[in-house]
Amino acid sequence: MAADVDPAWVARCVAPDPLALPLGARFLAALADRVGAEPGVVDAVLVAPPPAAGPGLELVPAQVDHPRVARARLHRTDVRVWTTPDGAGVLVLGRGVAGRAEVSVEVDPAARGRGLGTALVAAAPALVPGGGPLWAQVAPANTASLRAFLAAGYRPVCAEVLFGP
Incomplete structure (x- = not known):
């Protein structure tokens, strides 16, 4: 946990079940009260497989006004955006928690169900600088997003909740 709270308080709160309780509603509400911020969604955190030689999907660097990009800019720095040539897919890379490279994607509803989400997340590791x-x-x-990431070889590592306004 990365929060400015007393570690002894955290230990007491989660002692009965240190695997489940840190992400439970009661603990998150108590933590929110202590830090003065609202908890977001409990997310699965996944890590990508090693990158392929190239993205393997035609992507175009883009400046787009898209909700996925706006959300990334709230939580990340160094945000970069690509789209598929037809605009049906958006891929966003940025630096998030602890400076880690993070990806998010969006597929236009009309283009869903044909593997574009999986292709986007599979292409993303090759775009990480360095x-x-x-x-x-x-x-x-x-579930559609989770299936796309898993199908592209991403592996679950942990879960997290980001707090914010």
Whole structure:
């Protein structure tokens, strides 16, 4: 946990079940009260497989006004954006928690169900400057996104909740 709270308080709160309780609603609400910020969604955190030689998908660097890009800019720095030539897919890379490289994607509803999401997330590791690990946070309820990341070889590492306004 990365929060300015007393570690002894955290230990007492999660002692009965240190694997489940840190992401439970009661603990997150208590933590929110202590830090003065609202908890977001509990996300699965995944790490990408090593990059292929190239993206393997035609992507165009883009400046787009898209909700996925706006959300990334709230939580990340050094945000860069690519789209597929037809604009059906958006891929966003940026630096997030602890400076880690993070990816998010969006597929236009009309283009869903044909593997574009999996192709986008499979292409992303090759776009990370200097290589290095690429991370993704996925809401487990977003089953289409979770399936795309898993199909592209991303591996679950942990879960996290980001706090904010």
